[in-house]
Amino acid sequence: MDVVGKHLPVMLDRCVELLAPALDRQGAIMVDGTLGLGGHAEALLRSLPGVTVVGIDRDAEALALAATRLETFRKRFIAHHAEFDDIEGALARVGAQRADGILLDLGVSSLQIDEAERGFSYSQDAPLDMRMDRGGSRTAADVLRDEPEEEIVRILKEYGEERYARRIARAIVRRREVSPLARSGELVGLIRASIPAAARSEGGNPAKRTFQALRIAVNDELILLGTTLPRAVARLAVGGRIVVLSYHSLEDRLVKRTLVEASEVRAPRGMPVIREEDRPYLRLLVKGAEKASEAEVEANPRSRSVRLRAAERIREGWAA
Ligand SMILES: C[S@@+](CC[C@H](N)C(=O)[O-])C[C@H]1O[C@@H](n2cnc3c(N)ncnc32)[C@H](O)[C@@H]1O
Numbered sequence: 001m002d003v004v005g006k007h008l009p010v011m012l013d014r015c016v017e018l019l020a021p022a023l024d025r026q027g028a029i030m031v032d033g034t035l036g037l038g039g040h041a042e043a044l045l046r047s048l049p050g051v052t053v054v055g056i057d058r059d060a061e062a063l064a065l066a067a068t069r070l071e072t073f074r075k076r077f078i079a080h081h082a083e084f085d086d087i088e089g090a091l092a093r094v095g096a097q098r099a100d101g102i103l104l105d106l107g108v109s110s111l112q113i114d115e116a117e118r119g120f121s122y123s124q125d126a127p128l129d130m131r132m133d134r135g136g137s138r139t140a141a142d143v144l145r146d147e148p149e150e151e152i153v154r155i156l157k158e159y160g161e162e163r164y165a166r167r168i169a170r171a172i173v174r175r176r177e178v179s180p181l182a183r184s185g186e187l188v189g190l191i192r193a194s195i196p197a198a199a200r201s202e203g204g205n206p207a208k209r210t211f212q213a214l215r216i217a218v219n220d221e222l223i224l225l226g227t228t229l230p231r232a233v234a235r236l237a238v239g240g241r242i243v244v245l246s247y248h249s250l251e252d253r254l255v256k257r258t259l260v261e262a263s264e265v266r267a268p269r270g271m272p273v274i275r276e277e278d279r280p281y282l283r284l285l286v287k288g289a290e291k292a293s294e295a296e297v298e299a300n301p302r303s304r305s306v307r308l309r310a311a312e313r314i315r316e317g318w319a320a
Contacts, residue, residue, distance in 0.1 A: 008302075009043065011306060012043055015103060015308075016040075016043050018243050018310045019044065019101040024050065025050050029091065030102075031053075032055045032103045034106060035055030035057040037111055038066030038070050041053050045070065045077060053076065053077050053078070054094055055070075057080075058083050059111075060081055061111070062109055062112070080093055087099065098237035099237065100237050101242075102235070102243075107247045108132065108215065117129075120211070122205055124184070126185075127139075127182060131218055132219050140214045140218050143214060144180065150169075156209070162213060167195060168191055184211075192206060229255065252307040256289070259309055262280060264280055280315075285310040
């Protein structure tokens with residue numbers, strides 16, 4: 001099967017269901033900030049005949065594959081090679097200022113994981129690259145060669161929740177004094193050797209957390225998400241909807257903070273009248289964060305860690 005056919009979009013029906021009320025009219029504009037292989041975009045284009053989708057991705061290869069997949073919809077689909085904080089630029093491509101729908105399906109695509117030479121996978125030996133945008137600046141090998149030990153500890157602890165962050169960072173620094181790590185296989189070997197023997201067989205591959213942490217650091221994933229969320233809310237039309245799928249607790253925390261804050265009344269509790277400027281900008285569409293069903297997790301293991309949050313813009317005045 002080809003890469004496009006093999007990829008299963010996460011919580012697909014739920015995303016369409018949540019976005020559809022804002023997109024079900026002629027001329028509606030949808031920004032898919034994480035186009036990937038275009039799975040969500042295709043479902044939206046198929047079920048909502050009046051919508052135009054601008055698909056953003058920083059990965060030129062994913063954009064090209066998605067553009068081929070969405071060829072039938074070429075009059076209603078535009079690919080935009082950028083970071084997802086460029087929602088303004090994406091909207092400008094279709095002469096719009098506001099979006100009726102915005103989707104962020106965070107993290108890496110199955111294309112990126114499956115292509116061994118991109119270095120995202122701990123199960124295949126490859127150069128330690130991990131850049132989503134291959135034109136981007138630093139690779140995972142650069143991070144491991146250049147960052148001070150304390151920063152490597154922080155990355156592994158914060159982004160990977162790695163218990164043995166200090167031991168692994170120490171081993172990386174010792175090793176680079178001889179020669180820098182260049183390949184994923186070398187890093188996997190080093191991680192195995194630096195953690196206690198009993199931990200080597202606990203809870204899956206012991207390299208998993210370090211690889212996730214490095215990927216997040218190389219691609220500045222949390223920094224970009226933090227700047228993008230308020231901008232996304234600012235670019236939503238009143239009545240427009242945003243859906244975000246996160247796969248990491250730190251991502252979900254950022255999403256929760258922005259969406260929940262914007263959906264709260266700003267005045268102190270008990271005020272008899274709520275002033276216009278204190279009214280919320282958003283209405284939450286789901287209670288808390290939704291998870292994938294057991295059946296979906298069974299069919300698509302990637303959906304195991306997903307947390308979906310969604311909101312609707314209910315008034316003007318939000319400035320990012
Ligand atoms: C999980 S995949 C999206 C899959 C897509 N929803 C589908 O159904 O095929 C995430 C995609 O977002 C892209 N991406 C992640 N962070 C990005 C960012 N900051 N700016 C632009 N694209 C980003 C990745 O390159 C990847 O292709």
